[in-house]
Amino acid sequence: MTAASRLLPRDGESGRETLFPRPGASPLANAPAFILLLAFSIFLFLRIDMSFPFSLSLIISLIAAAGWTAAGTECPNKRSAQVWALLSAAAVCGFFFLDYGIAPQPTAPSRVESRGVVLLERKWGFGRVALVSDSSAPGRYLLRLGRDAGGVPSHVSPGDVVSFSGAGAPFRRADERGGFDEFLYWRARGALFAVENARADVIGRSFGPPLWRNAVSARIREALPPRTAGYMLASWVGERDQAMAEFHRAAGTSHLLAVSGLHVGVVYAICWFLLKGFKFRLWAISAVLWFYVFLTGASPSSVRAAAMIQIVILGRILGCPSKPFNSVSAAGSAMLLHNPWLFWDVGWRLSMLAVLTLTSIYSFNALRSAKYIAASPMVWFATSLQAARTFGPVPLAGIAINFFAVPAFGVLLPGASIFSLPAMAGVKFGYQAACVAESFFWAWEKFSDCLLFLCPWTVDFGVSATAAGAAALTVFFALGSGFSSGRAMFAALANAACLFIFISAI
Numbered sequence: 001m002t003a004a005s006r007l008l009p010r011d012g013e014s015g016r017e018t019l020f021p022r023p024g025a026s027p028l029a030n031a032p033a034f035i036l037l038l039a040f041s042i043f044l045f046l047r048i049d050m051s052f053p054f055s056l057s058l059i060i061s062l063i064a065a066a067g068w069t070a071a072g073t074e075c076p077n078k079r080s081a082q083v084w085a086l087l088s089a090a091a092v093c094g095f096f097f098l099d100y101g102i103a104p105q106p107t108a109p110s111r112v113e114s115r116g117v118v119l120l121e122r123k124w125g126f127g128r129v130a131l132v133s134d135s136s137a138p139g140r141y142l143l144r145l146g147r148d149a150g151g152v153p154s155h156v157s158p159g160d161v162v163s164f165s166g167a168g169a170p171f172r173r174a175d176e177r178g179g180f181d182e183f184l185y186w187r188a189r190g191a192l193f194a195v196e197n198a199r200a201d202v203i204g205r206s207f208g209p210p211l212w213r214n215a216v217s218a219r220i221r222e223a224l225p226p227r228t229a230g231y232m233l234a235s236w237v238g239e240r241d242q243a244m245a246e247f248h249r250a251a252g253t254s255h256l257l258a259v260s261g262l263h264v265g266v267v268y269a270i271c272w273f274l275l276k277g278f279k280f281r282l283w284a285i286s287a288v289l290w291f292y293v294f295l296t297g298a299s300p301s302s303v304r305a306a307a308m309i310q311i312v313i314l315g316r317i318l319g320c321p322s323k324p325f326n327s328v329s330a331a332g333s334a335m336l337l338h339n340p341w342l343f344w345d346v347g348w349r350l351s352m353l354a355v356l357t358l359t360s361i362y363s364f365n366a367l368r369s370a371k372y373i374a375a376s377p378m379v380w381f382a383t384s385l386q387a388a389r390t391f392g393p394v395p396l397a398g399i400a401i402n403f404f405a406v407p408a409f410g411v412l413l414p415g416a417s418i419f420s421l422p423a424m425a426g427v428k429f430g431y432q433a434a435c436v437a438e439s440f441f442w443a444w445e446k447f448s449d450c451l452l453f454l455c456p457w458t459v460d461f462g463v464s465a466t467a468a469g470a471a472a473l474t475v476f477f478a479l480g481s482g483f484s485s486g487r488a489m490f491a492a493l494a495n496a497a498c499l500f501i502f503i504s505a506i
Contacts, residue, residue, distance in 0.1 A: 026073040028083045030482030033329035034356075039065040039091045040336050043098060044343045058095050065091060071491050072483040094337060101340040108168035108193035112141065115163040117206045118156045120189075120297070123242075130156050130200065131191060132164065140190040142171075146197035154200045159211030166198035181344070188300075188345035209294045213237045216295075223423040224434050227441040232420055235263055235413050238296035249391060251448045252380065252398025253405050259296040260351055262406060264305035266414050267292050282313050300335065300342055301351035307331035308355070324359040325480040328352070346390050350383050357382040357473070360480025376403040382476065384459055385469040393458035397451045404447075412440055471496035 027035055039061045046057040066084070073080060119140070120131040130143045143164055145154040156162055170193055171183035186194075205211060217237045220229050230241035234257040248254045256262070271285045278284060293306045308324075308331045315322040332352050335342055342348045357379050377399045384394045395401075416437035422430030471492040478488035 026076075026080060027069050027481040027483070028073065028080055028087065030323065031326045031329055031480060032083070032087055033326045033333055034477065034481055035065050035069060035087060036091055036094065037329045037333045037336075038068055040094055040098060040333055041343060043095050044102070044336070044340055047099065048102060048344070054095075054099055058092065061095065062088060062091065068481075068491075071487055072478060072481055074484065074487070094333075097337055098340045101337075106139075106192045108170050110168060111165070112168045112195050113163075113165040114141075115161065115203070116141070117208075117210060118158050118160045118162060119210055121156055121158055130162075130198075131186075131189060132162065132200075135161075139192045142186050142191040142194045143198035143200055144194055144196050146199055154198065156200050156202060158214040159206050159208070160202045161204035161206050162200040163203055164195065164198050164200040166195040169194045169196045184341065184344035187341040188339065188348070190339070209297075213295055213297065219424055220420075223426070223431070224420055225431070225438040227445075228416055228420060228434050228437045231257075231413065231416060231441060235259065235417070236296065238299055238302070247445065247448075250395065251401050251452060252384075252387075252395045253401055253448070254387075255301075255350070255354070256405060256409055258301050258347060258351075259293075259299050260301035261305040261308075261355055262409065263296075263413065264289065264292070264302055264309065266410060268309055270414060282317055286310060286313055300345050300348035304328070304331050304335060304348070304351050304355070307334060324362065325356065328355050328359055332356075346386070349386055353382050353386060353473070354379045356480065357476045360476040376406065378472075378476070381469065382473055385466060388460055393460045395452060395455070396457045396459055397455035400455065401448055401451050408444065412437075412444070416441070467496040 042064050043057050043061040046052040046060060047054070052060070065088075069084060070076075114134050114136055116132040116134045116136075118130050118132055122129060124144075128145045130145060132141050132143055134141060141164075143154075143156075143166065145156070146166065147154065171186055171191075172181075173183050174181040217233060217239055220232050220236065224232060227244075230244040233239040233241060234244075238259050240257050245254065245257060248257055267289060268285060271288050272281075275281045275284055289306045289309060293302045296302055308327045311322055311327040311330055312324075315327075332348075335348070361378055380399050380402050384398070388394045416434075419433045419437040423434040424430070474492040474495045475488050478491050479485070483491065
């Protein structure tokens with residue numbers, strides 16, 4: 001009997017695998033990285049959102065992690081205590097590291113004059129902004145582009161080396177009624193403060209991903225039909241067409257335009273197939289994956305996906321297979337340690353919720369094909385409440401649309417990329433080949449419109465819905481961590497009740 005087979009419980013004498021993990025399994029054995037992720041998330045919430053002191057945040061986070069571990073452990077032993085002690089020490093070290101990352105809040109100087117490389121340029125409000133990496137000091141600045149001495153609006157592109165000047169200003173915060181918090185959004189992207197009415201002069205070009213991204217973006221816009229160009233911009237360089245983004249937001253499929261697990265997984269699958277028989281296959285795949293991530297702007301969702309796959313690849317190289325749920329948690333914890341402000345990035349949260357839910361469902365021992373059918377609506381449910389809180393009501397039709405969207409775009413995106421290459425290379429009749437992909441994207445949009453027409457209702461954010469969503473997520477994450485079914489349901493009810501009381505109180 002193999003080690004894996006010993007972990008699978010049996011149903012009476014029939015030998016059938018049961019649905020849930022073996023009773024007595026511990027989160028310490030199944031998903032220690034999730035315990036760290038849970039502790040880090042609670043710590044950051046208490047420190048920033050609740051303004052708790054460091055010591056109190058540390059104590060509450062450790063108690064919550066210990067409670068999660070105890071709730072899922074049916075047969076604690078001396079080994080469990082040793083692992084918990086090591087995990088607690090790692091968590092405490094992580095708390096100090098996180099606190100160091102969020103504590104320094106630089107004061108914006110009255111005047112800023114420096115130079116750097118443009119990483120991002122986009123429309124923002126009624127103007128345009130550029131995210132610039134300062135070449136003279138660690139950190140990034142957000143330039144609110146103004147006009148030059150002749151009254152001409154400053155224009156820069158990713159990859160430009162610019163000298164800039166302007167008045168330093170802190171980011172705008174959300175008021176008591178909530179709303180968009182510019183501070184948290186741009187801090188998650190590394191920006192220290194804003195430079196108002198910035199004058200930026202291009203003095204050169206850098207060699208690296210921003211320059212390559214800008215060149216590929218320009219070629220896509222020039223060579224491809226509109227729908228195909230929009231999807232290729234999203235897939236290849238991480239840019240979003242505004243009209244297309246609005247369409248997918250209305251359909252509940254915005255994740256198709258964000259470089260995430262779907263896109264990184266497609267790149268991995270293609271590399272796995274093309275490099276078959278290559279001696280250094282896994283190392284080559286790793287290099288291609290990270291090149292793709294940085295080419296597309298290294299969004300939190302793409303970094304999370306690549307980090308998860310990288311953990312799996314390292315496990316294969318070292319001969320230590322990893323569990324997907326634990327791998328996702330490890331990737332999320334590492335990203336928070338690198339940049340604690342990612343915790344408030346909506347893309348990071350949605351990506352983590354979706355993939356943690358997905359991997360927890362796939363960790364069920366039975367349900368075989370049924371869990372693949374249930375995956376889409378469960379992921380929609382796990383992410384819809386966060387999406388509703390951030391963007392407003394989400395379409396109920398998103399359940400059905402996403403059921404078809406993930407497999408459809410798993411084929412459409414690589415297929416459209418192949419049909420787009422001749423046009424990108426300037427080959428004769430290449431544009432006509434790209435129009436084949438255009439017709440498929442047009443058909444998809446009509447299909448989505450039809451489902452939205454048949455199911456026009458939306459789901460909004462509320463106290464009861466939040467409690468129900470928290471209960472569902474707790475069940476998913478508990479089962480992924482190795483809880484028995486009974487303990488998972490108890491943890492879900494307790495979590496929902498506490499959250500309901502907390503939200504009602506504030």
